[in-house]
């Protein structure tokens with residue numbers, strides 16, 4: 001399962017929610033009361049008393065922070081899909097790579113919605129990427145402003161890119 005991004009505009013900042021109401025807000029995600037209790041343990045502030053009530057404003061702040069960290073914490077083999085709002089696996093594990101200034105820019109389609117996703121990897125991760133993905137194409141692009149600093153691709157790496165006209169697989 002990918003990490004969720006929680007929409008914050010469902011939350012009324014002036015409202016005090018109980019745990020069940022928060023679950024109702026994110027019914028679409030099947031948010032479980034246990035998850036909300038975990039948030040409270042992780043620092044989501046509650047008002048004194050029982051049942052525990054949470055200020056909308058506190059919830060917005062807490063989830064906002066969590067969204068931010070979830071966004072950068074996709075698994076190695078996942079990319080963040082802007083449409084699904086979560087990290088997903090590439091469709092058929094197919095990725096197209098661009099080598100640029102020492103980075104590998106990966107392009108793939110979301111497995112769930114086929115939206116195009118991008119992710120940058122370090123050049124050192126290339127071997128690892130090959131074990132996780134089916135690399136369909138590799139493009140070498142050089143930044144015109146830095147023509148002297150060409151990204152030299154290690155010769156030991158065996159790229160199974162197509163030399164033929166299959167550049168536009170996506």
Ligand SMILES: [Zn+2]
Nearest residue numbers: 081084110113
């Ligand atoms: Zn998607």
